[in-house]
Amino acid sequence: MxxxxxxxxxxxxxxxxxxxxxxxxxxxxxxSLPGKRESRRMDTAYLLSQEDVLRHTDFADGGFYGGWYMDFHPAEGIGSDEDNCTQIPVNVYAVPLRCLYHADFPNLLFAGRNIGTRREAFVSTRVMNTCGLSGQAAAALAWGCLRWGKSPATLAPEEVERIRQTLLREDMFLPGLSNQDPEDLARDAAVTASSRYQPEEGPAAGWFSLEQGGFVACPCPDEPRGRFLVRADAPATLQAVWHCCPLPSRLCPGQPAGEQSWRLTAGENWLDALFPSQAQGQYGMLVFDPAPGVSLALAERRAPGILCGRADAPEYRDSLFLPGKNSFYAPENVVDGCSRVWRQPHLWCSAPEAAPWLELRWDTPRTFDTILLYLDPELSMEIPSSRTDHWEDHHKFAARKGMPPQLMRDVSVQALTENGWRTVACCTGNRRRLLELSAGEAVTATALRLVCEKTWGDERAHLFEVRVYRQHR
Structure with missing residues (x-):
């Protein structure tokens, strides 16, 4: 047919x-032409495999990332007797630059659906978002080849690393890679802030039913324990399995790491969550068994990086989960080298206040003209690239409504020069995750202060990373 x-x-x-x-x-x-989902793929220097996707292989030349399901469809199309769609959830994984070229063709790069993968990996990498990231990686690779006058296959390890650092600067997420850019002046600065958010015990702002089960995900604190509040209609036993992963999702919680159970009395119960040793340095996710008549308390304010929900529902909720001693939202996180949630939030979050500020200070004056801010556009949401009113059960995603409230909207930057503090850059109505602010001229200062004048709704400032550069000399 x-x-x-x-x-x-x-x-x-x-x-x-x-x-x-x-x-x-x-x-x-x-x-006029039918689109072939399983399009031709190139035989590149490395072919990404199913094992790489499932085991999250750590590549020395990782250049971009994927995370879509391993999404299989029968070759016969809609005329097949097989299931129309088989989707295996995966966590975030890296794709190496070697999937973008072949050593025998030094002047040819690939990007999009034709990159080098085996079929079992292709069914995950073929989606638009990952194809777009491969294009950014290919452009950075081409830049490196032109800069050093080499073909991709002959680049030295330090040159490959320079390309990866450039991708990081341009807001590519490379799992496990941190900012090591020697030109970034912020890396040498001492960081302070007007305040730091800390989740506090309080009454529940709502309740999340565990009748069909659910989960709470939280990075492992320095003190590996937490507390959370549940409500039971009658005495019961609540059971859960711990899972560990650098970045879990509702469908892929990570490796099982033991069980925990609690005896509940009727009414409200504050419970202790004891993170397993395997969770140190990464996320712990408590996956609860179905518990009729038991509900999990929700928080009035979002604690970035701490979420709850169910595997079969796209919406994430904000659990009233109180982690033990931690540095989740400390000011110095903005120069820890990571600008995304990965094992930890890597985020400065201020307390609710008017015009929260963050300050970088150097021992000796620094000269700069450009400030890069990596902001929070609600990275916890699983947002598709397109959406219709109707969804199949296996394609459920939460719809974004309006601007993310925690994204900084109006921002000003002040510098402490020999003549005192003065404003050197500002922005109003920002809608970008990566905000580049230009001072317009070289500024020599011993301190730089970022002031969040307004967000799109949150009373707190959220900031993943600050970078400071002298770009024009």
Missing amino acids: SCGRIVMGIWNYIKNSGRFNAACYTLEWVG
Whole structure:
């Protein structure tokens, strides 16, 4: 059966069945060529495999990342007797630059659906977002080849690392790689702030039913324990399994790491969560068994990096989970080298206040003209690149409504020069995750202060990373 006959048959049913109110509709456009989901892939210097995706292989030349399901479809298409779609959830994984070139063709790079993967990995890398990231990585690789006059296969390890650091600067996420840019002046600064957010015990702002189970995900604190509040209609036993992972998701919590259970009395119960030793340096996720009549307390304010929900529901909720002693939201996190949630939040979050500020201070004057701010556009949300009103159960995602409240909207930067403090850069109405602020000229100062004048709704400032550069000399 040809693709054209299938399209026209479906259109005939939509228009003439009487079920879709489409009698007066016309078919405006049909592609002249059928798109092949399993498109041709190149035989590159390295072929990403299923094992790399599932085991999250750590590549020395990791250049971008993926994270979509291993999304299999039958080769026969809609005429197949097999299941139309088989999706295996995966966690975030790295893709090496070697998947973008072949040693025998020194002047040719690949990006998009034709990068070098085996089929089992291709069904994850083929999606638009990952294809777009491969294009950014290929552009950075081309830049490196032009800079050093080499083909991709002959680049030295230190040159590959320079390309990866450039990608980091341009806001590519490379799992496990931290900022080592020697030109970033912020790395040598001492950091202070007007305040730091700390989740506090208080009444529940709402309740999340555990009748169908659920989870709480939290990075392992320095003191590996936490407390959370549940409410039980009657005496019961609550059981959960710990999982550990650098960055879990609702469908892929990580490796099992033991069980924990609690005896509940009727009413509210504060419970202790004891992180397993395997969780040190990464996330711990408590996955609760179904518990009829038991609900988990929700917090009034979001604690960045701490979430709860269910595997079969796209929405994440904010649990009233109180981690032990930790540095989750400390000011110095903005220069720890990581600008995304990975094992830890790596975030400065201020207390609720008017115009919170963060300050960088140097022992000796520094000259700069550019400030890069890596902000928080609610990275915990799983957001598709397109969305319709109807979703199949296996394609459920939360819809974003409006601007993310924790994104900084109005920002000013002040510098402490020999003539005192003065404003050197500002921005209003920001909608970007990576905000580049230019001073317009070289500024020599011993301190730099970022002031969050306004966000898109949150009373707190959220900031992952600050970088400071002298770009024009």
